[in-house]
Amino acid sequence: MMKLSSSISSVRFLIKSYPTSFFPSFKISTSLKTTMTQFPKFSIQNTHSSPAKDSQVTPPKPKPNPPPQQPWLIVGLGNPGEKYNGTRHNVGFEMVDTIAEAEGISINTVNFKSLFGIGSIGNVPVMLVKPQTFVNSSGDSVGAIVSYYKIPLKQVLVIFDDLDLPFAKLRLLPKGGHGGHNGMRSIIDHLKGSRDFPRLRIGIGRPPGAGRMDVVNFVLDPFNKQEHEELEFTFQHGMEAVRILLLEGFNKSASYVNSTKTIEQLG
Secondary structure, three states: OHHHHHHHHHHHHHHHHOOHHHOOOOOOOHHHHHHHHOOOOOOOOOOOOOHHHHOOOOOOOOOOOOOOOOOEEEEEOOOOOHHHOOEHHHHHHHHHHHHHHHHOOOOOEEEOOEEEEEEEEOOEEEEEEEEOOOHHHHHHHHHHHHHHHOOOHHHEEEEEEEOOOOOOOEEEEOOOOOOOOHHHHHHHHHOOOOOOOOEEEEEOOOOOOOOOOOHHHHHOOEOOHHHHHHHHHHHHHHHHHHHHHHHHOHHHHHHHHHHOOOHHHHO
16 A cells, blocks of 8 residues: 555656656546555455355255154954864964964964964054964954954954855955854954954855754864865965955955856866
C-alpha cells in the first residue's frame, strides 16, 4: 500500500515541476486514480464447510426390519409305540415323517407331550409335530403348542386319516368340523371350539365286505404290502401339496391336491 502511494506522489511531483506542454497528451484519469488507490473488496471464504452446513439434505432413514415370520405348525396324528407303526390310524405320522425326511428336519425333541422338530420349508419356518398322547387326546399337545407360540390358526395344518375318503385319496380343506374323528374333536376342543384351521385328510376307506370289520379294529389294522406301495405315491403328493401351501398359498395347493390322481386312477 505504501509503495502504491509513493508512486502516485512521484507522478504528481513531475507534473508540477514541468510545464504542461511537456506532457502534451498525458492525463491521469479519474478511473486510473480510482484503480490505483482502491482495491476491489473481497473476502476469503473457507471452501470446506462444516459438516453441519453440508448436511442440508436429510439422509433417508433406514427401513425398519420386518417382523419375524410366524412358523407353520404341521401336525400328523397317530398313536405312539411300535405296535401301531404302519396302521391306518397312523398315516398322519407317516406323512409328517415323509416331510421331515425330504426337508432334512429331525423330529427328535420331546416337548409338549409330542415328538417335535424345527426347520424350514423353503424360507418358511416350520414345526413338525407328532403328538404322543394317543390319537383321541391329540388336543392336549396341539393346544399347548398353539398357545405357547401364539401361532395363528390359519397356520396350523393337521394331517389325519379319513374313513370317508377312498383309500389313498387326498383332500385339503381350509376349515371344518371333526367329521367323527376323535383326534380332531380333541384338537377343536383345545382350540376353544375353533374349527378355522386347515387340514389335510388322507383316505383310508371303509372296511371292505358285507360282514364289515369293526371300525376301531379296522383303523388299528396295518396296511398290506400293496397298500403301502400305493401310499408312498400318496405321501409324495401330500408332501408337495404342503410345500405349495406354505410357499404359494392355500388355493394353489388345493388345486394341486384336487387334480392329483391316485396310483390306481393312473392305471
